[in-house]
Amino acid sequence: MLELDGVRVTRGTFGLSADLSVPTGARVAIIGASGSGKSTLLSLVAGFLPPDQGRVRVDGRDITALPPGRRPVSMLFQDQNLFPHLTVAQNVGLGLRPDLRLSEAQRARIAQVLDEVGLEGLEARKPANLSGGQQSRVALARVLLRARPVLLLDEPFAALGPALKAEMLALLARIAEGTGATVLMVTHDPEDARSFAPQTILVDGGVAHPPAPTGPLLDNPPPGLRAYLG
Amino acid sequence: MAAGVFRLTRAEAGGAASAICLALLIGGTLAAVVWQAQGLAGLGPWDWRAVWFTLWQAAMSATLSAVLAVPVARALARRRFPGRAALVTLLGAPFILPVIVAIIGLVSVFGRNGVINDGLRAIGLPEISIYGWQGVILAHVFFNLPLSVRLILQGWQAIPAERFRLAASLGFGPKDTARHLERPMLRAVLPGVWLAVFLVCLTSFTVALALGGGPRATTVELAIYQAFRFDFDLGRAASLGLVQIAICVGAMALARRIAIPAAFGAGLDADHMPMAPGGWHRISDALVITGAAGFLLWPMAAVTARGLPRIAALPPEVWDAAQRSVAMALISALLALVLSLTLALSLARGRMRWVETAGMLPLIASPLVLGTGLFILARAWFPPQSLALPMTVGINAIMALPFGLRALIPAARTLHQDYGRLADSLDMRGLTRLRYLTVPRLARPLGFAGGLAAALAMGDLGVITLFASDRPTLPLQLYQLMNSYRMADASACAVLLMAISFGLFWIFDKGGRLA
Numbered sequence: 001m002l003e004l005d006g007v008r009v010t011r012g013t014f015g016l017s018a019d020l021s022v023p024t025g026a027r028v029a030i031i032g033a034s035g036s037g038k039s040t041l042l043s044l045v046a047g048f049l050p051p052d053q054g055r056v057r058v059d060g061r062d063i064t065a066l067p068p069g070r071r072p073v074s075m076l077f078q079d080q081n082l083f084p085h086l087t088v089a090q091n092v093g094l095g096l097r098p099d100l101r102l103s104e105a106q107r108a109r110i111a112q113v114l115d116e117v118g119l120e121g122l123e124a125r126k127p128a129n130l131s132g133g134q135q136s137r138v139a140l141a142r143v144l145l146r147a148r149p150v151l152l153l154d155e156p157f158a159a160l161g162p163a164l165k166a167e168m169l170a171l172l173a174r175i176a177e178g179t180g181a182t183v184l185m186v187t188h189d190p191e192d193a194r195s196f197a198p199q200t201i202l203v204d205g206g207v208a209h210p211p212a213p214t215g216p217l218l219d220n221p222p223p224g225l226r227a228y229l230g
Numbered sequence: 231m232a233a234g235v236f237r238l239t240r241a242e243a244g245g246a247a248s249a250i251c252l253a254l255l256i257g258g259t260l261a262a263v264v265w266q267a268q269g270l271a272g273l274g275p276w277d278w279r280a281v282w283f284t285l286w287q288a289a290m291s292a293t294l295s296a297v298l299a300v301p302v303a304r305a306l307a308r309r310r311f312p313g314r315a316a317l318v319t320l321l322g323a324p325f326i327l328p329v330i331v332a333i334i335g336l337v338s339v340f341g342r343n344g345v346i347n348d349g350l351r352a353i354g355l356p357e358i359s360i361y362g363w364q365g366v367i368l369a370h371v372f373f374n375l376p377l378s379v380r381l382i383l384q385g386w387q388a389i390p391a392e393r394f395r396l397a398a399s400l401g402f403g404p405k406d407t408a409r410h411l412e413r414p415m416l417r418a419v420l421p422g423v424w425l426a427v428f429l430v431c432l433t434s435f436t437v438a439l440a441l442g443g444g445p446r447a448t449t450v451e452l453a454i455y456q457a458f459r460f461d462f463d464l465g466r467a468a469s470l471g472l473v474q475i476a477i478c479v480g481a482m483a484l485a486r487r488i489a490i491p492a493a494f495g496a497g498l499d500a501d502h503m504p505m506a507p508g509g510w511h512r513i514s515d516a517l518v519i520t521g522a523a524g525f526l527l528w529p530m531a532a533v534t535a536r537g538l539p540r541i542a543a544l545p546p547e548v549w550d551a552a553q554r555s556v557a558m559a560l561i562s563a564l565l566a567l568v569l570s571l572t573l574a575l576s577l578a579r580g581r582m583r584w585v586e587t588a589g590m591l592p593l594i595a596s597p598l599v600l601g602t603g604l605f606i607l608a609r610a611w612f613p614p615q616s617l618a619l620p621m622t623v624g625i626n627a628i629m630a631l632p633f634g635l636r637a638l639i640p641a642a643r644t645l646h647q648d649y650g651r652l653a654d655s656l657d658m659r660g661l662t663r664l665r666y667l668t669v670p671r672l673a674r675p676l677g678f679a680g681g682l683a684a685a686l687a688m689g690d691l692g693v694i695t696l697f698a699s700d701r702p703t704l705p706l707q708l709y710q711l712m713n714s715y716r717m718a719d720a721s722a723c724a725v726l727l728m729a730i731s732f733g734l735f736w737i738f739d740k741g742g743r744l745a
Binding site: 069 | 648649651652654655656657658659661662663666667670671
């Protein structure tokens with residue numbers, strides 16, 4: 001279970017508070033207007049932003065003081081999920097050992113996850129020589145390999161076309177199911193939320209509301225969300 | 231508690247450590263100078279004359295460079311000809327050209343036995359002398375005219391092409407273009423250009439040492455050297471150091487009000503051409519470009535023609551000095567890179583502004599002031615002889631720091647913005663991060679900064695002159711050859727020094743590009 005317990009953060013005129021919990025293995029969309037604090041919420045969980053008060057816990061363990069890399073969390077960013085100067089195998093291998101001193105068994109494991117995301121044999125390629133969809137698959141392969149309990153998505157597939165995006169979300173759903181990860185996904189697209197996430201966190205008016213069933217929330221949105229959805 | 235997340239990262243700790251070392255070193259050195267100086271009472275009229283000359287020659291050099299650069303930059307901006315790109319690249323070369331090499335070149339053209347005076351004698355006109363204030367200013371213009379041309383050319387190319395098209399469609403003549411497009415640009419760019427040259431000339435030492443001297447052509451830096459070396463009057467040297475610090479601080483205050491453009495880097499390949507008037511403008515542009523190119527290339531060509539055939543015959547001590555200098559330049563470059571990289575990386579995180587101030591400290595401390603201060607601090611423990619080489623290495627590294635920071639800070643910021651979070655989330659830290667993220671992504675600016683640092687250190691003739699050394703660097707060896715009138719050997723030595731300096735820069739820069 002992921003818990004944000006009385007979390008508050010203020011930066012200048014911007015503030016966000018969150019007091020909510022997400023059950024293990026849940027898939028949750030995060031929806032809200034631009035600048036409402038969706039990415040801030042992810043940063044609080046990922047550890048890029050220290051809360052002014054409150055605790056963040058995963059499965060009962062307090063992770064508030066842990067640096068990002070030590071948290072039981074994987075994150076996919078909007079872009080720059082891969083290092084362009086490293087090969088596919090190295091980019092994935094960073095998920096196992098940041099210093100890339102990989103054993104034979106670990107190399108075999110990398111080949112295996114690349115296989116699972118449909119990239120067999122592309123270990124030696126550089127990201128620039130891959131299509132956008134293939135680059136997303138590399139990032140997903142690393143997520144699969146790390147198998148952290150919490151997975152945060154900051155609209156990583158926004159630049160892909162609709163068909164490719166649906167494909168990636170399906171692959172993502174399969175990975176999350178396999179690893180049992182709790183998934184939080186920021187999205188601008190209500191359809192993504194409906195198809196992927198049974199629950200949705202609404203971020204509005206400086207508050208991240210506890211997860212509510214996605215369908216009813218989108219069918220009958222509160223005023224702030226209604227204005228945003230149009 | 232929550233603050234635990236924001237403990238100093240290693241990059242920041244490294245940057246803070248570098249900044250503190252730097253601040254202690256420079257601050258301590260300056261404090262030693264201040265303490266030793268005990269005010270300015272020890273300074274006589276001779277010294278105040280040096281202060282006046284320093285300011286005057288810097289202002290003259292800056293004004294001449296800026297004024298002469300305008301027609302050259304305009305001609306280069308509006309004409310296209312074979313070799314133009316090479317010429318523009320060449321304009322960047324004086325930045326890493328060893329000063330003492332350029333001086334040999336200027337002497338071989340403008341000196342007593344140079345072509346100019348031969349010509350003047352032949353037609354019965356009085357000779358000109360390169361020694362004295364006119365030589366100092368000539369050398370400064372030689373170095374700073376190309377720099378100014380590049381900066382102004384950047385300004386010209388920053389005028390949008392649409393603006394020139396609009397001017398053409400409105401039927402502007404050259405006068406109208408000048409009034410509505412070019413003069414506003416020059417008003418914006420020239421103060422920065424002037425100030426950049428002024429600042430460089432304020433701490434001029436080598437030029438004054440070789441071409442100046444005497445009551446009418448001694449800079450403060452040269453006066454420090456003379457007080458230190460000839461009179462061994464540490465108090466006066468320190469008082470002069472105090473004056474030099476004050477001059478630098480004053481100039482920095484001036485610089486805060488005027489933006490100084492970056493002296494090197496991209497932005498010269500924009501290929502739109504302002505409309506070019508024909509007729510006699512075409513001829514005058516050709517003359518201006520030929521004149522400027524000749525002024526820059528002639529001295530170098532003269533020294534090369536004279537020195538190249540004699541390189542093989544150079545005495546062994548020159549080769550020893552060359553080896554020593556290369557080793558020192560490499561250590562200097564490495565030090566400068568470590569310092570500027572640690573500072574840039576912690577600055578990129580944007581949480582420790584004061585680190586940047588530490589990185590700018592070298593700008594207020596001239597090499598000879600640092601040398602004097604370090605000598606005052608270290609003389610109790612070390613014999614002066616043993617200080618010469620390590621101090622030269624260290625001070626050259628510090629002097630290269632502002633250039634290194636200029637190249638690395640923007641790149642480090644981009645790196646942090648693009649990949650900082652990803653690397654954090656993957657727990658890449660310390661050497662791993664350096665090896666797999668920082669060095670590969672920053673290879674180009676690192677190569678460039680390293681090349682600059684190595685070339686500047688290789689060609690430097692500064693602090694080393696304070697100490698009589700039986701283990702001279704190559705520039706000092708060259709100066710000694712020149713002083714004993716062995717001009718043929720000096721020319722050969724100059725060619726060698728020039729080749730090594732450019733070679734070092736090229737290897738570093740190329741290495742960074744290939745990585």
